[in-house]
Amino acid sequence: MTLPDTVGAAFDEVSRRLSGVGIASARLDARVLMSSVLGVDQATLYGHPERPLSAGEGARLADLVARRRRREPLARILGWREFWSLPMGVTADTFIPRPETETLVEAALDRLPGGNAGISILDLGTGSGCLLLALLSELPAAWGVGVDISAAALATAAANALSLGVAERARFVLADWGSGLRFRFDLIVANPPYVGDGELAGLAPEVAAFEPRQALTGGPDGMDAYRALLPQLCRLLATDGAIFLEIGAGQAAPVAAMIRRHGLQLIDIKRDLSKIERCLVIVPGRR
Numbered sequence: 001m002t003l004p005d006t007v008g009a010a011f012d013e014v015s016r017r018l019s020g021v022g023i024a025s026a027r028l029d030a031r032v033l034m035s036s037v038l039g040v041d042q043a044t045l046y047g048h049p050e051r052p053l054s055a056g057e058g059a060r061l062a063d064l065v066a067r068r069r070r071r072e073p074l075a076r077i078l079g080w081r082e083f084w085s086l087p088m089g090v091t092a093d094t095f096i097p098r099p100e101t102e103t104l105v106e107a108a109l110d111r112l113p114g115g116n117a118g119i120s121i122l123d124l125g126t127g128s129g130c131l132l133l134a135l136l137s138e139l140p141a142a143w144g145v146g147v148d149i150s151a152a153a154l155a156t157a158a159a160n161a162l163s164l165g166v167a168e169r170a171r172f173v174l175a176d177w178g179s180g181l182r183f184r185f186d187l188i189v190a191n192p193p194y195v196g197d198g199e200l201a202g203l204a205p206e207v208a209a210f211e212p213r214q215a216l217t218g219g220p221d222g223m224d225a226y227r228a229l230l231p232q233l234c235r236l237l238a239t240d241g242a243i244f245l246e247i248g249a250g251q252a253a254p255v256a257a258m259i260r261r262h263g264l265q266l267i268d269i270k271r272d273l274s275k276i277e278r279c280l281v282i283v284p285g286r287r
Helices: 007-019 026-038 042-047 055-069 074-078 099-111 130-138 151-163 197-202 224-236 252-261
Strands: 080-083 086-089 120-124 143-148 170-174 185-190 237-246 264-271 277-284
Touching: 007 026, 007 055, 026 042, 026 055, 026 074, 055 074, 074 080, 086 130, 086 151, 099 130, 099 185, 099 237, 099 264, 099 277, 120 130, 130 143, 130 151, 130 170, 130 185, 143 151, 151 170, 185 224, 224 237, 224 252, 224 264, 252 264, 252 277
Parallel strands: 120 143, 120 185, 143 170, 185 237
Antiparallel strands: 080 086, 237 277, 264 277
């Protein structure tokens, strides 16, 4: 694909090509891709449409546009996604953080008492590390452990911890959920895979074709990860601790039933910005 040799004309052409394959955010994506290639902010793109586009810049931009036209997620192309106002590196081995998952961070911070000295955090299925690292960024005296079954995902999470300056307070463990852990944590957060196998075909191509399958699908009914995870939480949670568990739309009732069977108590349900029930707040059950 050959692009025009000025910024303004190239922007119009990139937008047209992205829109032509059904990308609703075509103009925004075009601005982001061009900003990345040219190393300038979007205001500069707007302000100087006459700026020449070199042959090298045009070739690099054409390559990124071709990838986006194949519906590769923008975050994967760029190699990062903002989460909780933090730049979070992502790879083919990690689920791209979503804004709705910030609901868990907000709920956890709202519940913490003053001081928060020595708070311990467990992030099960950590992926990019976004939940653990967002909490550590807000709690300078806290420390935490991120667990994942993917060694490649853990490498990405560790790199993110280093780039965000919290590596000394974060440890990453290769395990199947909480198996092998013996410590009790003050806060437990988890965003398990909860898409049912039958729902996969109806997802956007960016999700169905590019997200790691083990971080996305939760079996025939989307509940397999909760069945594996919930039996372990009671022994991993401190006496006065709390769990913040992400769920998919319509899953609050069936997951709540599992919670009660495993000696835990659901005390609140937080909705995301789209008003969807997204985060279950769980504490030890009454004795």
